[in-house]
Amino acid sequence: MNVITLYLLLLKATLTSFSGGTSFPSVRQDLVVQRHAVTDAQLSTAVAISRMGPGPNGAFVICLGQYIAGPAGAAAGYLAMITPAWLAIILLRLLQGRTSHPRAQSAIQSLTAAAAGLMLANSWPIAQTAITSWFPALLSALSLAAFLSRNVETVWVLAASGILAMLYSGLHA
């Protein structure tokens, strides 16, 4: 895939999301479902890598860029991640004193609720790839419980799940 096209597709996803992780449904629709540029497994791996590393959660677009077009693709992913942030500088000038407007607040609320719905809808194909037996199902359930407790760092949950899977793999070799 052309790097410019990749940048524009990832930019479309980041421009229509309102937190790093919520660009995920749009990315999946364009790159997994329509163009078959990456698989659901690669998308999950990208999310896992971005959550294990430093920086914002939306950094999974860098991993996807690397999978699709190598280093140039990773650069396209990075640029797609940071480009929308610069709009905040313009918004700072335009919206001073207006962000508390009920219509603006209501639009943000509705966007957030819709993003939650889309994330849930898109978790199903990912789950089908990742949960192939009782053991990954148990890991998913334990991870969900850990994340909902909000007292643990994401990176530790992912690392613990990875280590448990390695031990399980070793026991069943």
Place this chain on the structure above:
Amino acid sequence: MVPWLEFLSEFARAGNLTLGGGQPMIAELERRVISVRHWLPPEDFGLLYSIARLTPGTNILAFVAATAARIQGPFGGVVAVVAASLPAGFVIWLMTIFFDAWSSNRWIAAAMFGAMAAVVGLILSSAWQLLRPFRKKPFAIAIFVAALLAGITNTASPVTILLSAAALGALFPPKQ
């Protein structure tokens, strides 16, 4: 004007050394820039946070851009976003190459398989965390259910669903 080196190092530190995503980074930046350095008055935080929520894309980077632009002008905002994200982005890129190169290794493959299972839990919990503040608001719940059904049945693209939700929210704000 704040000295550039100190200015950039604060944003680089918060953006690249804080684990756990946007909220911990925003909390760290607020602490350093407002409470410790006093580069901005505390009452600016609400404005900057709202702008970060209104800006598409990654909230933390929008928060960085707005906060830095407020302190150091538009150019400061542009440069601070790069300082807050480039080193972490480079690390993520290296991690991707490493996992890709070692994906055929049995142990690495098992570890990634376990991490992928945890990602399912992560996505479910993220969806719940997003919805949780609005769970007693019928309009937001209706939007959530509509988006969920539209997403499952593929009746519209995610972009269309999100933009429709924003338009509906703006058209029908809650009564004060």
